[in-house]
Amino acid sequence: MNNTDILVDFDKSVGRWIGSTAKMLDNYLHEAFQREGLDLSKEQMVVLKKLHENDGLIQNELAFLTLRDKSSLARLLAKMERKNYITREQDDFDKRVNRVFLTETGRITFRQTRPIIVVLKKIMEKNIKEEEIFQLINTLERIQHNISSAEAQI
Amino acid sequence: MNNTDILVDFDKSVGRWIGSTAKMLDNYLHEAFQREGLDLSKEQMVVLKKLHENDGLIQNELAFLTLRDKSSLARLLAKMERKNYITREQDDFDKRVNRVFLTETGRITFRQTRPIIVVLKKIMEKNIKEEEIFQLINTLERIQHNISSAEAQI
DNA sequence: TAACATTGGTTGCATATGCAACTAATAAGA
């Protein structure tokens, strides 16, 4: 391994740390849901959360809010509909639009995820000062801004 | 509109920030490779990188180093073999083992990814002091440690 | 109003991923 490699080493740099931490968080949540007997993926949980905050969103809005392609979201919703967590209703005024609603089952399931999230947050932030968490978020925010700006120039 | 454009608003939990930043980095790399005409996923790039550092690794080692399941890695390798980026050779002393080697094509392709990584690193760290990047990594490292410890207790 | 453009959603095709069950080869133990 030569000097160039060290400078250029994505794996040992910020990107690697951000990516691997994200992966660990995903894995933790996945296992936690399973451990608690929740028939729910973390991705589906995020959808439930957005609907909990704002019921009746349309698919495109949900896709936007959950940072995924509309086709990916559509398929997530199909699975969640089969599990009776959500329903989709065609909008009366614009027949292209589907409005998505939480069912009672979905609402209950979402509530069951909350303590798991609280525990995870507590675990993550153990022995880390609040100020340091703020600083972390601040840096990530600026990194995101940097990437957005760069992409906008293309 | 691009998904990455709005990230910056809603959820303020650390986990969400880490996850969304990781997602942006993945998207950036994916698009950059495509833009440069590289027939390569970012996941495959990581494999090329590990082999570049240490040719002849066995599949399980590669899976460990790239943080994925051995089955996932096996399928990645199958695709990379079809594209003639790598070869797999059965070990003489232990016939269960496959050793994985970069081909010349794989080596060339890997080299072509390097400038893209350099640019991304430069973009990410724009207007951010080196000290702050170190701090970011340090905090992420401790978060990872916290999660590992918690999982070990289960 | 007729022709064209945009928008919301679905589907085909491709990628990546983990778990569990399985095979083949090697290691360990009685």
Place this chain on the structure above:
DNA sequence: TCTTATTAGTTGCATATGCAACCAATGTTA
């Protein structure tokens, strides 16, 4: 040595994901 783990890798099944092509509904414009 023979039986019983353990290990490396593959495969089936399930999840999630993006892009592009497509349809149907709505909007725009000439």
